[in-house]
Amino acid sequence: MKNMLIVLFILAAGAMGKAQDSTVKPFLVKTIGPLPYLEYGTGDDRLGGAKMTYLDTNVVLKVVDSTGTDYKVQLSKYHIAYVSKANVAADSGLRLGNENLSGSWMVSGEGKYDLVSISLPNRLPYKSVQQISPSRIVVDLYGVTSNTNWITQRGTSSFISSVWYEQPEDDVMRVFIELGKPVHWGYSIAYDSLGSRLQIKVKRPPESLRLRDMVIAIDAGHGGSNLGASGKNSKVLEKNLTLQYAKALEKLLNQKGATVVMTRTTDADVTQPERAALLRKAEPDLLISIHFNSSGNPAVSGTSTYYRYIGFQPLTQAILKRMLELNFNNYGNIGGFNFALSGPTEYPNCLVEVGFLSNEDEEKRMLKKGFDEDVANKIMRGIVDWLRAMD
Incomplete structure (x- = not known):
């Protein structure tokens, strides 16, 4: 036992030594790339860590530690954040004043x-x-x-x-x-x-709040090598359904006179930064992103809408209210959502999870001919309800 304790002490001392050796001497970096962002901590899930903010390029950050793929940065005396090493570059010419x-x-x-x-x-x-x-x-x-x-x-x-x-x-x-x-x-x-x-x-608010005067962006989720979920029985791919439903919404909005911007119109690989760059250039009045849900529990069902910023919640609430008229269960109106296209602050946005492909009954409904048009109609009516509430 005594020998074991000595060994454990030596191992612990060695580990402490390694931790001390890995301490980073503070240095300055600048943000690079189209969508650099800060995270609150080192936590992670399938959508990435909880984002604090997106930043402009060439923003100066003070690195104080390194952890995996991230740098720990000191924002101010009492505030820290984490930034991906891929989103920054060192520059010997960077300077920060003491005040x-x-x-x-x-x-x-x-x-x-x-x-x-x-x-x-x-x-x-x-x-x-x-x-x-x-x-x-x-x-x-x-x-x-x-x-x-x-x-x-x-x-x-x-x-x-x-x-x-x-x-x-x-x-x-x-x-x-x-x-x-x-x-x-x-x-x-x-x-x-x-x-x-x-x-x-x-x-500023648009001069007219009529659909025919709106520029509305539609994002068909996934695409190309990004397959998304698949149907429980049909094995239909989410990427194909999102494009089908997005085109149904595009057709309806065009009929109402709106100007429509699509992030993809074919089964193509379009990355999230590429979609965000396209939308930034298009300057839409709002964005609708269409997806289909999935769960390991086949009994889970329902439609849902998602937002990240509280100021954009009313749009998502109005669309969910209309979607529930299709007799879906209410899976919820979900905030703080860390999806990439929910991150930009430039325009109100709503992600719609139409229903669960993993649920047999909902899968059948969502594959039924004409149901894409029913969903498009409810999303359109939700947008109109949101606009009318501003009058």
Whole structure:
């Protein structure tokens, strides 16, 4: 026993030594790629870890540790996050000041957007959240201390009702953007080409809330080598059904006069970053992503809708209410959803899981001729209900 304890002590000491040897000396990196993002922790599931925020490219992050495929980064004195090593690159020319002071703000508006522009000394990280009742966008700027003494409001903004900031921590500046109406139509956050101003572009409500004046994006889930789920008895592939149902919705919306953008129209491999880039360019008013569910328990059934941001929940609730008219069980309205196309903040979005391919009864219904048109009709009516609620 004594010898065993000695061996265990030596092994434990060796493990501690390895842990100490693996400690990373802090260094700076910058974000790269089309959709770099931060995660809250090292947790993971089939959709990846819980995302904190998407970031612009060339945002400077301070690496303080390494774990597997991620770096641990220090956002501010009391805030950390994790970033994929594939989403950053080291650069010997990067610098961060001991104190990063904010400068003047400008609030303006033109075309489809209102704009809040904030002067910053570097491309520093940030996180945003949506709030409701009242409707606000709240942005935390990490590593930033206020030296803002001018918030110039040009009077050209039409959707933003007021802006202000707080300094909840010495190195965290919190920006509040209150909206003039109780609805979120989307926003983007990025640095200007010089990297000296952070720009928060807030989408104004469309001038018309009629379907024929809307640009609606439809995403047929999966495709190509990404098969998705398969039917319990028919073995039908989810990727084929999503495209069939997406085309049925496209046809119906075109008949109503809407402009429709499809993320895919064939059985093609289209990655999530490619879909997100396509949608960012198209600037839709909203996105509907169509999927079919599956469970290891064949008794599980029901239709469901999904959202990530609370400001986009009303769209998903309106569509679910209509989908339940098809006599599905209610599997739920599910928030905080970590799906890639639920992540962009630029437009309201809703993922629809029509039903369970693993459930024999629902599989039969979803393969029945004309049922794709029934589902398309309910999704369309849900969109109309959501739009009418804003009048």
